[in-house]
Amino acid sequence: MAEVSLRNVVKRYDDVEAVRGIDLDIADHEFVVLVGPSGCGKSTTLRMIAGLEDITDGDIVIGGDVVNDVPPKDRDIAMVFQNYALYPHMTVAENMSFGLRLKRYPKAEIKSRVAEAARMLDITDLVDRKPKQLSGGQRQRVAMGRAIVRNPKVFLFDEPLSNLDAKLRVQMRIEIKKVHQKVRTTTVYVTHDQVEAMTLADRVVVMNKGRIEQIGTPNELYHNPATRFVAGFIGSPAMNFLPCRLEEASGKLNVRLTDRLSFPLPGSRAARYQNVPRGEKLLLGIRPEHLTEGNGHAAPGVEPFDAVLDVTEPMGMETLVYFTLEGTQVCGRVDPGAGARDGAPLRMAVDLNNMHLLNEGTGVVL
Amino acid sequence: MSTLAIDKSGPRRKVKYGSMSRDRVWAMRWSYFFLALFAAFSLLPPIYMLITSLKSSAEISAATNPWWVYHPTLSNYVELLTSNQFLRFFWNSAMVSIVVVAITMLISVPSAFALSRMRFWGSATLATGVFLTYLIPDTLLFLPLFKMFALFGDLTGIQLINRWYVLLLLYPTLTVPFATWIMIGYFASIPKELDEAALIDGASWLQTLTRIFIPVALPGLIAATIFAFTVSWAQFLYPLVFTTSTDQLVMPVGIITTLIKGDVFNWGQIMTGALLGAAPPLLIYAFLMDYYIAGLTAGATKG
Numbered sequence: 001m002a003e004v005s006l007r008n009v010v011k012r013y014d015d016v017e018a019v020r021g022i023d024l025d026i027a028d029h030e031f032v033v034l035v036g037p038s039g040c041g042k043s044t045t046l047r048m049i050a051g052l053e054d055i056t057d058g059d060i061v062i063g064g065d066v067v068n069d070v071p072p073k074d075r076d077i078a079m080v081f082q083n084y085a086l087y088p089h090m091t092v093a094e095n096m097s098f099g100l101r102l103k104r105y106p107k108a109e110i111k112s113r114v115a116e117a118a119r120m121l122d123i124t125d126l127v128d129r130k131p132k133q134l135s136g137g138q139r140q141r142v143a144m145g146r147a148i149v150r151n152p153k154v155f156l157f158d159e160p161l162s163n164l165d166a167k168l169r170v171q172m173r174i175e176i177k178k179v180h181q182k183v184r185t186t187t188v189y190v191t192h193d194q195v196e197a198m199t200l201a202d203r204v205v206v207m208n209k210g211r212i213e214q215i216g217t218p219n220e221l222y223h224n225p226a227t228r229f230v231a232g233f234i235g236s237p238a239m240n241f242l243p244c245r246l247e248e249a250s251g252k253l254n255v256r257l258t259d260r261l262s263f264p265l266p267g268s269r270a271a272r273y274q275n276v277p278r279g280e281k282l283l284l285g286i287r288p289e290h291l292t293e294g295n296g297h298a299a300p301g302v303e304p305f306d307a308v309l310d311v312t313e314p315m316g317m318e319t320l321v322y323f324t325l326e327g328t329q330v331c332g333r334v335d336p337g338a339g340a341r342d343g344a345p346l347r348m349a350v351d352l353n354n355m356h357l358l359n360e361g362t363g364v365v366l
Numbered sequence: 367m368s369t370l371a372i373d374k375s376g377p378r379r380k381v382k383y384g385s386m387s388r389d390r391v392w393a394m395r396w397s398y399f400f401l402a403l404f405a406a407f408s409l410l411p412p413i414y415m416l417i418t419s420l421k422s423s424a425e426i427s428a429a430t431n432p433w434w435v436y437h438p439t440l441s442n443y444v445e446l447l448t449s450n451q452f453l454r455f456f457w458n459s460a461m462v463s464i465v466v467v468a469i470t471m472l473i474s475v476p477s478a479f480a481l482s483r484m485r486f487w488g489s490a491t492l493a494t495g496v497f498l499t500y501l502i503p504d505t506l507l508f509l510p511l512f513k514m515f516a517l518f519g520d521l522t523g524i525q526l527i528n529r530w531y532v533l534l535l536l537y538p539t540l541t542v543p544f545a546t547w548i549m550i551g552y553f554a555s556i557p558k559e560l561d562e563a564a565l566i567d568g569a570s571w572l573q574t575l576t577r578i579f580i581p582v583a584l585p586g587l588i589a590a591t592i593f594a595f596t597v598s599w600a601q602f603l604y605p606l607v608f609t610t611s612t613d614q615l616v617m618p619v620g621i622i623t624t625l626i627k628g629d630v631f632n633w634g635q636i637m638t639g640a641l642l643g644a645a646p647p648l649l650i651y652a653f654l655m656d657y658y659i660a661g662l663t664a665g666a667t668k669g
Contacts, residue, residue, distance in 0.1 A: 050562075073569070081559040082559075089582055102569055
């Protein structure tokens, strides 16, 4: 077990800069998820920690040692790949024990470690099978077992659930979380799926274009995103962004969407945005759950308005409604009993207590 | 709530149903027709050889139906298999082929691994270059090679010409490039994550090769082995040029030079020798074919 630190890590391929200076400190036992769209440098970062890619600049520290020039096998890490990368000619037990056999561990210990890991992952009945005889989920368990038996300082996961179907993915997600609760090994996990990131991580690292956009707990990222990218990336359906301006009317601060529509800011938000220049081009960020049906008696900071729904998506416990608000397509979540229908008008309400204001030019959340 | 009208009259039947399977039947008929044609074309010569090998010299030269044996005899087989000379040819051929296969695999497997997996400066060019050398025909090479070995003999006093083991140096020039090329193809089909997993598990390059790549690419290895064996067993030009003494000859050349005396062709024995000579590659092929298919189905795909 160990801490992992990245200090100004850069990766350049010829003239393409894949990773542009990353600083990240991962605590012992921590589960950190690197998340971002494809090409954001998250996998490259993981592979640099693994030692599968050389780093162009900076330092990678595992357990207090700078490992820039240490080969993968001496970094004491284990990695789980997206396509499992099981050795096809070996049985499950042989796959799991390959690393230990190379290091010439005593046979009895190899046997007990494999048995222990197989028990933990519920694959005891499969140890004599070849990878070809296993389902996708079982193969992924074996790949995890191969990592666990080595008892490494750090686990690295490279999109391990992307090849599984949706249902199995949810199941394996829970499985991975359970395993981490048991073995407590420092884990770096790469995914492009923000739900996976939110559900698994102690801390999430959101990456974009080779840089870290924001680091934080899932709740911090969700409720206090730092940039438009994070605000739009975390959460599903994504946050709505509406062009707006701040204006003062009779001593109160309003957020004006268009000439026809403006909302007064609630007290807490008004104080927060006091110093934002009036008239500057801004974006109003509202999550779908804060665009709900207007139920008559409005709470403070909840402002009603009328909308005509374009499309509704009944999800069972809620209904997603899509409508155009002053020229921008937005998504809201209403109660299934609210009577939302395709093409029908509906009284909606926006909860401005949970609003975000962003600078349209820089994308920074104010 | 829905006002969609559902047509309850049922779907209309298409008239030409089942045409897909009819197409397939015709495809099968045509392919069997051409396969039969091809089989006849390629099997007639060996059948003729077998028929002739069972005849006495008198019957071969008699004006009877050449496709029928009237007085079958095994005398050709007995004579050849009891002749020390013929057994010597067989032995030389076996030695040369087995050692050449070993040399070929020892060179081409590691080089294919290096060329397909270790990225180093010029590796791609080198891989193409390896293949290009295969395109130079042996008819173009044998004279310069002969001069080289003659010069080598003059300079060092080590005489390689007219020794069967000179073939051990010559044949790999034919087998190594192609075997390497086959293996590069097979190694390239192994997912990169597999060697990365091995690397992280603590395997060295050599261990990755011997414990992961060779077992996984076994079908390719067998294909390359079959190729190298067939080439060395059947090679004619190099032994014809480089070996002359009867005790140094390999089978293809031995049969021709000892069984054709002047303008007298001992057809019965020539055909018998050719048949016996064709047997080992056939047997090896039959045996390895099973293995080859077994290797394919035993999970030699990515996990």
